Amino acid sequence: MTKAKRKRLIYNLVTFGLVIGAFIILENMIAAKAISRSLKGQLVPICAWIIMAVSLNLVIGFSGELSLGHAGFMSIGAYTGAVVSGWLVAAFDMQDPILRLVLTILAGGILAGIFGVLIGIPVLRLRGDYLAIVTLAFGEIIRNLVNVLYIGTADGNLHFAFLNKEMPANVTMLVDGAKGAVKIKPISTFEVGFVLILITLLVVLNLVNSRAGRAIQATRDNRIAAESMGVSVTKYKMMAFVTAAVLAGMAGALYGLNSSTVVPTQFTFNQSINVLVFVVLGGLGNVLGSIISATFLTVLPEVLREFADYRMLVYAVVLILVMIFTNNPTTRAIADRLFAPVKKLFHKDRRETAGGGDVK
Amino acid sequence: MTQKKKHRSDTKMVPVPSHSIVPERDVNEIPVMETRHLGIEFGGLKAVDDFNLTIGKTEIAGLIGPNGAGKTTVFNLLTKVYEPTSGAVLVNGQDLHGMSIVQASRLGIARTFQNIRLFDKMTVEENVRIGLHNQIKYDMFTGILRLPRYWKQEKHQHKRAMELLDIFGMQDLADETAGSLPYGAQRRLEIVRALATDPKLLLLDEPAAGMNPHETEELMENIAKIRDQFQIAILLIEHDMSLVMGVCEGICVLNFGKIIAKGTADEIQANPAVIEAYLGKKKEG
Numbered sequence: 001m002t003k004a005k006r007k008r009l010i011y012n013l014v015t016f017g018l019v020i021g022a023f024i025i026l027e028n029m030i031a032a033k034a035i036s037r038s039l040k041g042q043l044v045p046i047c048a049w050i051i052m053a054v055s056l057n058l059v060i061g062f063s064g065e066l067s068l069g070h071a072g073f074m075s076i077g078a079y080t081g082a083v084v085s086g087w088l089v090a091a092f093d094m095q096d097p098i099l100r101l102v103l104t105i106l107a108g109g110i111l112a113g114i115f116g117v118l119i120g121i122p123v124l125r126l127r128g129d130y131l132a133i134v135t136l137a138f139g140e141i142i143r144n145l146v147n148v149l150y151i152g153t154a155d156g157n158l159h160f161a162f163l164n165k166e167m168p169a170n171v172t173m174l175v176d177g178a179k180g181a182v183k184i185k186p187i188s189t190f191e192v193g194f195v196l197i198l199i200t201l202l203v204v205l206n207l208v209n210s211r212a213g214r215a216i217q218a219t220r221d222n223r224i225a226a227e228s229m230g231v232s233v234t235k236y237k238m239m240a241f242v243t244a245a246v247l248a249g250m251a252g253a254l255y256g257l258n259s260s261t262v263v264p265t266q267f268t269f270n271q272s273i274n275v276l277v278f279v280v281l282g283g284l285g286n287v288l289g290s291i292i293s294a295t296f297l298t299v300l301p302e303v304l305r306e307f308a309d310y311r312m313l314v315y316a317v318v319l320i321l322v323m324i325f326t327n328n329p330t331t332r333a334i335a336d337r338l339f340a341p342v343k344k345l346f347h348k349d350r351r352e353t354a355g356g357g358d359v360k
Numbered sequence: 361m362t363q364k365k366k367h368r369s370d371t372k373m374v375p376v377p378s379h380s381i382v383p384e385r386d387v388n389e390i391p392v393m394e395t396r397h398l399g400i401e402f403g404g405l406k407a408v409d410d411f412n413l414t415i416g417k418t419e420i421a422g423l424i425g426p427n428g429a430g431k432t433t434v435f436n437l438l439t440k441v442y443e444p445t446s447g448a449v450l451v452n453g454q455d456l457h458g459m460s461i462v463q464a465s466r467l468g469i470a471r472t473f474q475n476i477r478l479f480d481k482m483t484v485e486e487n488v489r490i491g492l493h494n495q496i497k498y499d500m501f502t503g504i505l506r507l508p509r510y511w512k513q514e515k516h517q518h519k520r521a522m523e524l525l526d527i528f529g530m531q532d533l534a535d536e537t538a539g540s541l542p543y544g545a546q547r548r549l550e551i552v553r554a555l556a557t558d559p560k561l562l563l564l565d566e567p568a569a570g571m572n573p574h575e576t577e578e579l580m581e582n583i584a585k586i587r588d589q590f591q592i593a594i595l596l597i598e599h600d601m602s603l604v605m606g607v608c609e610g611i612c613v614l615n616f617g618k619i620i621a622k623g624t625a626d627e628i629q630a631n632p633a634v635i636e637a638y639l640g641k642k643k644e645g
């Protein structure tokens with residue numbers, strides 16, 4: 001096994017190990033009732049935000065395109081989730097919550113993926129920051145669209161309208177315009193969220209370390225060179241973008257079915273920026289970092305509830321600090337000096353084991 | 361129908377330019393590349409004009425000229441980075457008109473860049489694997505699900521990448537990040553990566569730039585070795601005359617976007633137009 005391969009394997013094992021370990025600990029804490037009510041309520045959203053951050057990292061960190069409308073895909077997933085779940089109950093009388101959840105998550109992913117394709121086809125052929133602008137607009141358009149969207153079931157059939165008065169009289173509303181998706185039966189569970197995180201990690205990490213993933217990274221590092229090597233840039237940028245959209249749609253369905261209502265204002269531009277903050281803070285192209293920062297930044301506002309007003313201020317400060325620490329030569333030198341003893345220890349350790357190998 | 365006939369009767373006949381020379385061994389083969397009256401204008405400025413060149417199947421050709429003569433522009437035309445405003449490029453007899461960079465690459469054109477364009481954040485081996493992108497294939501889902509085909513193809517790809525890196529003895533560097541390599545090694549890696557695409561014509565843009573005389577000497581041997589081993593044609597842009605005169609069979613001199621001389625190394629060195637372009641005109645009297 002080569003050095004790079006071993007490094008990658010260790011990284012993947014640590015990533016999966018951390019997620020699985022955290023899951024086991026939390027499950028035991030839930031069983032022992034050693035977990036606070038507010039944290040327990042946060043578990044499913046944390047799962048959803050982790051999936052959002054990891055999937056956005058695929059677009060920003062690995063394919064190098066800036067997407068500012070990730071919350072838009074999440075809202076598509078959330079609304080699809082609410083509608084499909086309500087429809088499955090009304091039309092097929094499906095009561096099994098897990099099966100219903102799985103089906104709605106799939107539906108959310110697929111619909112978000114379709115929107116991903118529709119946006120990607122025109123935009124990813126262009127060079128530059130067009131994707132950022134278009135996805136920004138997309139997020140806002142979706143939010144405004146669902147603001148006037150009415151969906152309901154009547155006699156087991158789905159009814160869509162952009163005006164409330166067009167709905168039939170005996171309708172049971174699923175999505176009620178600006179009130180959002182209403183009367184959702186919360187069926188999301190932490191376990192399903194956990195499995196969804198594992199699937200996301202499997203998809204993203206395996207994709208990155210495959211032929212397609214290398215092509216995606218090549219288009220990020222140097223577009224002209226990638227094309228000269230016969231790599232179709234549009235195809236691979238599209239692949240990353242749509243995969244991320246599908247995962248975000250799934251996360252949205254999970255998130256939407258966690259509470260009894262979903263309102264359009266939950267998925268504003270600010271939420272897209274939130275996810276962007278998770279990704280930047282965790283490190284571009286660093287999946288493990290995305291998981292940690294998404295968890296941390298989702299829990300933190302709950303813990304510091306009384307300081308919630310200052311949250312955006314703290315975000316800004318943290319982001320600036322991260323930029324300074326990662327890009328400033330002076331602060332880097334200071335950090336290097338601080339960590340030098342630790343690094344020395346590690347290097348010495350490694351050299352010794354390498355030497356041992358030679359003797360054998 | 362009548363219109364067509366009339367059109368044909370008006371057609372002016374012109375001779376196809378065939379002043380280029382190719383090595384004797386390639387005479388009976390289709391030339392790997394042929395350009396006909398190739399030209400490009402940037403807002404009225406003719407960067408390349410009436411560029412006619414034929415490259416034999418296994419020829420090592422040189423493209424030289426003073427700074428700003430349009431050499432790299434020619435490379436960009438041949439690889440479809442630019443679409444020519446006049447003339448045509450034929451690769452193995454096939455017209456490149458309207459093709460994308462990717463399509464040109466699939467026809468067998470590979471290149472290196474004057475200002476190195478490696479995939480900096482990826483390892484040396486991964487860079488070569490990108491070159492192998494269209495040689496060793498499996499789809500996205502095979503990769504995500506890690507099906508048996510994935511393991512088989514990855515293993516095959518690794519082996520091939522290592523073989524290619526061995527040309528320049530770079531196997532030990534396989535796990536290094538490409539951006540962290542010394543300059544000379546980066547240039548060599550670009551050549552390996554280009555070779556990985558299984559080209560029929562390899563375009564090298566100043567391969568010896570920044571190399572010391574010893575490294576240049578080594579590069580010269582390697583260029584000849586690559587040609588012999590892969591049986592491909594190589595066209596190189598270079599300012600180092602020892603390399604050009606040492607390894608190139610046919611040489612083409614470009615000045616202000618126009619070809620001013622074509623011939624063998626000896627012919628070029630004795631050509632008064634070339635000497636004038638490089639050293640300036642002798643003052644009268």
